[in-house]
Amino acid sequence: MNYKLIATDMDDTLLNEAQEISIENEKSIVDVQKKGVTFVLASGRPSFAMFEYAKKLQMDKFGGYILAFNGGELINFKNNELVFQQGLEKKDIEIIYNASKKLNLTMLLYRDDTVFATNEAAEALVEARLCKMKFQKFNTLKELESFGITKTAKCMIVGDPKLVKNAEKYMKELYGNDYFIATSKPIFLEIANKNVSKGKTLTRLGKILQIKTEEMIAVGDSGNDRPLLETVGMPVAVANAAKEIKDLSKFISTSNNEHALKTVIDKFFNS
Numbered sequence: 001m002n003y004k005l006i007a008t009d010m011d012d013t014l015l016n017e018a019q020e021i022s023i024e025n026e027k028s029i030v031d032v033q034k035k036g037v038t039f040v041l042a043s044g045r046p047s048f049a050m051f052e053y054a055k056k057l058q059m060d061k062f063g064g065y066i067l068a069f070n071g072g073e074l075i076n077f078k079n080n081e082l083v084f085q086q087g088l089e090k091k092d093i094e095i096i097y098n099a100s101k102k103l104n105l106t107m108l109l110y111r112d113d114t115v116f117a118t119n120e121a122a123e124a125l126v127e128a129r130l131c132k133m134k135f136q137k138f139n140t141l142k143e144l145e146s147f148g149i150t151k152t153a154k155c156m157i158v159g160d161p162k163l164v165k166n167a168e169k170y171m172k173e174l175y176g177n178d179y180f181i182a183t184s185k186p187i188f189l190e191i192a193n194k195n196v197s198k199g200k201t202l203t204r205l206g207k208i209l210q211i212k213t214e215e216m217i218a219v220g221d222s223g224n225d226r227p228l229l230e231t232v233g234m235p236v237a238v239a240n241a242a243k244e245i246k247d248l249s250k251f252i253s254t255s256n257n258e259h260a261l262k263t264v265i266d267k268f269f270n271s
Contacts, residue, residue, distance in 0.1 A: 003268055004211045006032065007040035007067065007202055007228060008261060009220040010053065011130070011185065013238050014041070016257045019130065021056060024259040032265050033062035038209060042067040042198045044184040044224050046110045046153065047075055049131030069110075069153035070180065070192045070224055071201030084204060086193045087153040095175070096155045096191055097141055103167050105159040109152040116144060123158035123187045154192040161186035182224040190224050199227030219253065219264055220245055236264055 008014045016022055021029075033039050039059060041050050047068035054066055059077040066075040074084040088096075093109065097118070100107035106124050108117035114134040117124035128135040138144045157167050167189050171181050180192040198218075206213055214233035218225075221241035229235035229248055237249035238260040246252060251267065253260040 001215065001233060003037070003215055003217050003234065005038040005040065005206070005209070005216045006261075006264070007042045007198075007216065007218045007232070009198075009222070009225050009228070010041060010043040010045060010050070012221045012240060012256050013219055013225075014256070014261055015053075021053060022259050022262075025261045026057060028259075028262040028265040029057050030062075032269050033058065033064065035269065037269070038211065039064040040067055040202065040205070041065075042071075042202065042218070042220075042225075042228055044070045044154070044188070044190050046131055046133065047073050048113050049133060051077075052132070065205060067198060067201050067205070069196075070182075070184075070190055071196040071198045071227075072153040072192050074201050074205060083208070084201060085153070086196050087151055088155060088191075088193060090150045092179070092193075093144070093150075093152060093155065094141060096157070099167075099171060099174070100157050103157065103163070103170060105157050105163055105167055107155060107157055109149070109155045111147070111149055111152065116147065116149065117158075121158060127156070127158065127188070154190060156191065157189040158187055164189050182222075182226070184222050184224045197227035198225065199229075199231035202228060202231055217264065217268060219260065221256070234268065 050066050054077045063078040066077050072087050097107055106118050106121040108124050114136050115128040116136045179194050180197050182190050184190050213231050216232040217234040218228045218232040219236040221238050235249045236251045237246040238253050239255040254263045
């Protein structure tokens with residue numbers, strides 16, 4: 001198969017444990033773009049927390065795409081055009097806020113360069129640090145509204161892994177038909193618009209670029225990557241991926257600390 005597009009998750013997939021793109025990965029990704037392959041960063045991260053990495057990979061030069069918020073935003077990085085956006089409204093924020101209170105866990109959401117959270121839980125601060133974003137605590141929905149927030153691209157419920165697993169079960173039982181719900185890390189439960197996933201937004205991009213899904217490769221590690229990998233012709237798991245992701249993959253790459261993207265590119269483009 002002549003693959004025309006590679007989409008990759010970022011955390012625990014493209015990025016190593018130091019939250020960096022290795023020189024080996026960087027060189028391989030730049031080289032494959034020179035061959036005309038479209039490169040897509042597909043992450044649960046806010047778009048703000050992806051720009052720096054996209055720039056490093058010269059995606060502005062080669063016409064790469066940023067698929068942020070688990071598919072809630074799609075940006076053409078060459079001209080910074082917002083191609084697609086679909087998120088959560090005021091009523092959704094209220095539902096998720098009330099659920100987080102009932103579960104006694106922290107809820108967070110985003111606007112521009114700031115993470116807003118119901119308290120200064122360690123996991124919420126981890127998200128702000130990973131994304132290199134500002135942090136703002138809020139106590140009530142009324143206070144959140146005073147910041148001018150009535151909608152957001154996605155929300156997260158965060159906390160201890162065991163409690164987050166219980167929260168995922170609770171949210172799926174009550175709201176499984178209303179939202180996209182999946183874990184991205186054991187401490188992060190992602191909640192987005194039901195019409196959004198990495199896979200759905202990648203399919204949308206494929207139609208724009210006239211690239212068939214069978215001509216795509218996707219690389220991931222976690223539950224929120226499942227729709228991405230289920231969409232493409234060549235689903236790839238990193239060696240450190242969750243079992244469910246490995247089980248649906250056709251190829252297992254090296255780990256995120258062993259230049260997983262270089263391994264994929266070498267196999268499918270340089271062999």
